[in-house]
Structure formats: structure tokens, C-alpha cells
Amino acid sequence: MKTYQPFQPFQHKLPALESSPFAVVLTDDDLDAETKKRRKGLQFPLHVFPQAIQPLIAGLVGDLKGERSFIGLTLLQAGSIAIGSALRASTGSWEVGLSMWGASVGISSSGKSMVQGVLMKPFYKMQEKFDQEYYEGLEAKGKAGEDDDSDLTSSPADYVPMKVVIVQDITFEALVKDVFGHNFKGIARYEDELVKWLDDMERYKSGASEASFWTGGWSPTTSFRLQRTGGKLTIVNRDHWCASVIGSTQPNILYRFFEKNRLETGFVFRFLWAFAEKDQAISPNLSFRLDNALISPYNTMIKRLYEELAMDYRDDKAQVYKLSPAAIKYFQQWQDVQTRKVNDIDSIQERGVQAGLLGKIKEYALRMSLIIKMMHAAFTEPNLRKAGWVEEDDVAKALLCCDYFLQSGFEAYQTAKQKMIVPPQVLEFASLLRSFNYSQKDLAAHLSVSKQAINKRYKEYLEKYPGAFNAKNY
Incomplete structure (x- = not known):
């Protein structure tokens, strides 16, 4: 035989x-059964967000059938984008900016784009306004209709700056020189399918530099310097280097994020993953309308965070918010518990993955504490520059989110590993x-x-x- x-x-x-x-x-049935078992009970704590936007959240979950995790991640990222480089969080000896990388993971028609479309709409409207102002500036200088790249090489007197909050398809040099050159609050890269963002880094010879820019911008310790042969040195100030990534992907291609040593280098640990509780299509209530009473509090929150925490000038510095002693103590207790859990894992490989996740999630905990604090402050504080300490309750809310992201981060690793050949x-x-x-x-x-x-x-x-x-x- x-x-x-x-x-x-x-x-x-x-x-x-x-x-x-x-x-x-x-078989797909084998993998699906395993996935369902792992995701059971993996639910995002939406109650951490301000009471004023809870009716909006209820509408997204109830009538539009939005996934709780998609909503939670997008809300955190919206807060991060609105604040940008204006604020930094600190324990006293440890200080971080508020960049966030996040991906909603679900099959087609699972509501990823729907949730992001609703919650990112204030930024889309901002960008439309900025685009209009840019073209009006070109017309005023008699440059309308010229090649899009001509403005990058024109003389300083003719130069028309463009305000940017969201970028999509853009070359690396234009991102550094033109966008970060005068957008001191930072920006967010949005892609409906985030694999395109990964692929874009391979488009040009600058791929390695672009990857270095994004990873450095996740937690900058110094300013970023770009200089090509014979070209002018461009510097992105550390205080302005806030570069977030937002979008979605599908479970079947999640392994792409782990290719090219992105697990070993820690690149992929910078991502926060939001998984659909079940891989299924949704059927939202088509007659439901997000009327002004529902959406207005959210829009007001984003508007206040973006406009009142402005970074308009090159010499603007980030304001540092510190955790209170009680908040630091609470954070320390959580960190100690999570560290013991990691060290108790028998498998060396799993222990390494969980340790990598914990290292980045700890930093996200500090960021989320300030983001959540400021989201609440937008409804209670007349001056967002004087909102006080980051308190224990702010940290407690952030750590509930981090408990979710620790689990979802390992779920991303498991899902990607299943698809290995x-x-x-x-x-x-x-x-x-x-x-x-x-x-x-x-x-x-x-x-x-x-x-x-x-x-x-x-x-x-x-x-x-x-x-x-x-x-x-x-």
C-alpha cells in the first residue's frame, strides 16, 4: 500500500x-469552535465612558447592533485623536504621550465601518473644513489647479499650509515634511482595511524609515529627524509627534500583522484589538436615526477636546497631567497582579507573548487613564487645562479596558497563529x-x-x- x-x-x-x-x-468548523470558546465572556466595559454619551452608546449597541468592543475601542481612539499631542500622562517618573494604534476585527458586514463611521464623523467634518480652507488659500495665491506636489517645493512666500487631523494615502516624505511640519497636534492614519497601511510601508525604498517613524511615534523619547541625500533636514519635535492608527481588518488576514518579525520586534504589541463577540453579519434597524439629542453630546465632547486643547504653534509644549498617589498605588497593584500571572505561565513561548502584551498595555493604561479623565472633564470642567489630578477612579476605568485588551491581544495572537501554514x-x-x-x-x-x-x-x-x-x- x-x-x-x-x-x-x-x-x-x-x-x-x-x-x-x-x-x-x-476545517473552518474546528477553528470556529475554538474561537467561540476563547471569546466567551470577552466583553468590553462600555460603562467607563461619560454618562452624557451613554444614550448614544445604547443606540449603537441596541438599534444599530454595533459590537461593544468596536464602539469602546473607537471611542478611546476618538478621545486620543481629539487630545493629540496637547497632553501627556505621568506617574512622576514615567511620562507618555497619547498615541493609540487600534484595529477592529470582524468579518464583512459585522459593523466595523458603521461604528467607525458614526464615531469618527466629527473628524471627517473637521478635515473637510481644513481641505476647503487649503484650496481657498491656493486660489488666493493663484495656485489652484497646479500639480498637487508643486506646493511642497514652492518658495516659503508661496507656501500654503494644510491643516490635517486624518490622513489616508500619503507618501512618507509628505507626511513628515508637509503634514507634521505644521500640524503640531499630531495626526491619525485611518484605513478601512489596515493591511493597506502595512503594505504602504513597502511601496518605496523608505519603507524601513516609515516603519521606524510609526513605531517611534507610538512612544517618542526624542525628536524624529529625516534627511535625504542633498535634502533639507526635517525635524518632528517630540512634543508634537503624536501618530495614531485606526481602522479594521478581518480574522482571516490577521496573520499579516504578525509577518516579517513584527511579533519578535514588538511592533504588533502596539496594537489594541477589538474582536466581534461572534463572527457574524449584523442587521441594524434601518428606521433608527441618530438624532441631535443622541449625537450632540458626543460631538460637543470631541469639539471641546480638539479646540480647547490646541497646539497651534511650533513652540507649543505638551501639558503634563500626573496621577495622584492613590491612583499610582491602584495602578501598582494591578501591575503586580498581572506580572505574577505572566510569570506563572509554563510555556516559554506563551509567557514571552503575554509579557510583550503586558509591557505595551501598561503604557496604554496610563494613556487611557488621562483620555477617559478628559472625556469626563469635557462635561464637568469649564477649563480643560485645569482639570486636576488623574484620580484613582480614572485609573480604575482604564484598567477595566486594559483587562479586555490583554485578553484580546492574546486572542489576536491565537487567531493569527491558527492561520499559519x-x-x-x-x-x-x-x-x-x-x-x-x-x-x-x-x-x-x-x-x-x-x-x-x-x-x-x-x-x-x-x-x-x-x-x-x-x-x-x-
Whole structure:
């Protein structure tokens, strides 16, 4: 009888295996069942947001069938974009800016774009106004209708600056020189499908520099300097270098974010992931209308944060808000608990992933504490520049969000790992093990090898390809 020959032989010399009906790739049903099990109970704490916008949130969840996590992540990012580089959060010895990278993960028609469309609308309107002002400026200088790039090389007297809050398709040099050159509050990159943002970094020879710009902008410790051969030096001041990323992706291509050593370098840990509780299409109430009573408080909040926390001039500096002693103590307790959880993980690989997640989520906790504080302050404080300490309650709300993002971050890793190409010898081993109801003893007897050899192989493959075994180790 013809036997199956894997592309790569087993490292330990096991007998050749006969073809088996179980030696097939994992089915979508297998992966779907595992995903549902992991996501059970993974729900975003929407009550952390101001009471004034809770009716809007209720409408998005109830009538429009919006995913709670999509709403929560987008609200946090909206707060981050509105504040921009104007504020920084500090424990006293540790200070961070408010950049946020986030992706809503769901299948087509799961409501990702719908939620972002509603909550990002104030920024779209701002950008439309800025675009109109830019073209009016061109007309005033008699430059309307010229090539779009001509303004970048014109003399200073003819130069027409463009105000920007949201960017999409833009070259790296234009982003650094033209946008950050006079948008001191920072910007956000929006893509409906964030894989395009990853691909855009590979468009030009500047790909490595662009990746460095974005990763540096996530938590800048110094100013960014760009100089091409024979070109003028361009500097993005650390105080103005606030670069957020917002958009969505689908579960089946989530693995793209983990390619090219983005896991090992920590690039992917900068992302906050919002998962649909179930991978399903939604059917929103088509007769529901977001009337002014629902949307006005939210629009007012965004307007106050953006306009009253302005960064209009090159010498404007970020204002630092500090955590109160009680807030720091609460934060410390949470950090200690999460660190112990990570250190108690047996698997070295999983421990490394969870440690990487915790490192970035801790920093997000500090950022979210200030963002959530200022979102509430927009409804209670007459002067947003004098809103006081970041208090324990602000930190507590942020840490509820971080508990979600710690889980969703590992879910992103698991989802991406499932889609890795599993070597055929691993698939066959997993299929045989399933056919013996995961009895290593019975499989060892069938193959006439020791149980120890089977156990060693099982641990080796399970560590690298848990999806092939339906993640029985989780």
C-alpha cells in the first residue's frame, strides 16, 4: 500500500505512516469552535465612558447592533485623536504621550465601518473644513489647479499650509515634511482595511524609515529627524509627534500583522484589538436615526477636546497631567497582579507573548487613564487645562479596558497563529492523535514507538502549532 511521505521527515525516526482519512487540514468548523470558546465572556466595559454619551452608546449597541468592543475601542481612539499631542500622562517618573494604534476585527458586514463611521464623523467634518480652507488659500495665491506636489517645493512666500487631523494615502516624505511640519497636534492614519497601511510601508525604498517613524511615534523619547541625500533636514519635535492608527481588518488576514518579525520586534504589541463577540453579519434597524439629542453630546465632547486643547504653534509644549498617589498605588497593584500571572505561565513561548502584551498595555493604561479623565472633564470642567489630578477612579476605568485588551491581544495572537501554514507532518501527527482520541499511549502502540517519543513530539508541535491540535493546551 502506498504510504504518505511528508515534505519533511520526522526528526525522530518513526515508522512510515499509512494514508489516513484523518490526515487533512483543519476545517473552518474546528477553528470556529475554538474561537467561540476563547471569546466567551470577552466583553468590553462600555460603562467607563461619560454618562452624557451613554444614550448614544445604547443606540449603537441596541438599534444599530454595533459590537461593544468596536464602539469602546473607537471611542478611546476618538478621545486620543481629539487630545493629540496637547497632553501627556505621568506617574512622576514615567511620562507618555497619547498615541493609540487600534484595529477592529470582524468579518464583512459585522459593523466595523458603521461604528467607525458614526464615531469618527466629527473628524471627517473637521478635515473637510481644513481641505476647503487649503484650496481657498491656493486660489488666493493663484495656485489652484497646479500639480498637487508643486506646493511642497514652492518658495516659503508661496507656501500654503494644510491643516490635517486624518490622513489616508500619503507618501512618507509628505507626511513628515508637509503634514507634521505644521500640524503640531499630531495626526491619525485611518484605513478601512489596515493591511493597506502595512503594505504602504513597502511601496518605496523608505519603507524601513516609515516603519521606524510609526513605531517611534507610538512612544517618542526624542525628536524624529529625516534627511535625504542633498535634502533639507526635517525635524518632528517630540512634543508634537503624536501618530495614531485606526481602522479594521478581518480574522482571516490577521496573520499579516504578525509577518516579517513584527511579533519578535514588538511592533504588533502596539496594537489594541477589538474582536466581534461572534463572527457574524449584523442587521441594524434601518428606521433608527441618530438624532441631535443622541449625537450632540458626543460631538460637543470631541469639539471641546480638539479646540480647547490646541497646539497651534511650533513652540507649543505638551501639558503634563500626573496621577495622584492613590491612583499610582491602584495602578501598582494591578501591575503586580498581572506580572505574577505572566510569570506563572509554563510555556516559554506563551509567557514571552503575554509579557510583550503586558509591557505595551501598561503604557496604554496610563494613556487611557488621562483620555477617559478628559472625556469626563469635557462635561464637568469649564477649563480643560485645569482639570486636576488623574484620580484613582480614572485609573480604575482604564484598567477595566486594559483587562479586555490583554485578553484580546492574546486572542489576536491565537487567531493569527491558527492561520499559519502548518507543515504536513504536523497535520498528520495531529490527525492521528485525534483518531486515537488524544491517547498518546494508543498512538504509540499503533506506531510501535515509545510513549515518551510521542509525548516529546506532541509538546514540540503543540508549542509551535496549537491550532493543529484544536488548542487542547488552552
